[in-house]
Amino acid sequence: MATTPRRKARVAALQALYEADVAGHPLEECLERQLSERIDDPQAAEMTTELVRGVSANAVAIDETIRKTAPGWKLEQMGAVDRNILRLAVYELLHNNEAPLSPTINDAVELAKTYGGESSGRFVNGVLGAISLTGDPERDALTRIQKRSHSGHSL
Structure with a gap:
């Protein structure tokens, strides 16, 4: 990379x-x-x-977003690397309008593979994928696709 x-x-x-x-x-x-x-x-x-x-x-809002999206995992039980990669990526996805969706998720997954455990990449990808579909409507991947199709632009 x-x-x-x-x-x-x-x-x-x-x-x-x-x-x-x-x-x-x-x-x-x-x-x-x-x-x-x-x-x-x-x-x-x-x-x-x-x-x-x-x-x-934005720590409180970020952690709440992660908790809602990964209800089977307590933040404190997540590996520290995974937890902080998620915090970083969630900040970029939901609070930083300059961060493009797919590259942000891809880079977070790569960081998880590099610095996390064996299943960190899959875990981070799953959580961020869910967040990208349930987060702020203006940042939501499905909303972006719908806006493109209504404006005549294709993927």
Whole structure:
């Protein structure tokens, strides 16, 4: 997978969120550490900061969305990597209008395969797929398809 500024930002944001979640370190310190140790691209640094702070600012709504979509899983029982990948992707899907649907889900699945356990990719894909069909109507994949068909555009 190409290492674009967005991909670098997602990896660094995941690392910061994971460290804060597992080690209990202050999130801003984790963010600063990632920026100083891993990010040398100003665009990626800006994206990383926006992602981490966006997840933090919307944490309650993000976690509630995950709980509703994966009712068989308590957030606390999920692997920490999976939980934080989901938080990051849900933020992008539902709170960041610049994040395209399919690439966001695909990148989250790739992060899960790289950093998570054996079944992490499938788990993350299932949860995010369900969220993409039940989330905010303006971000909902089915709504997008319907709008295209009514406007004469095809997939």
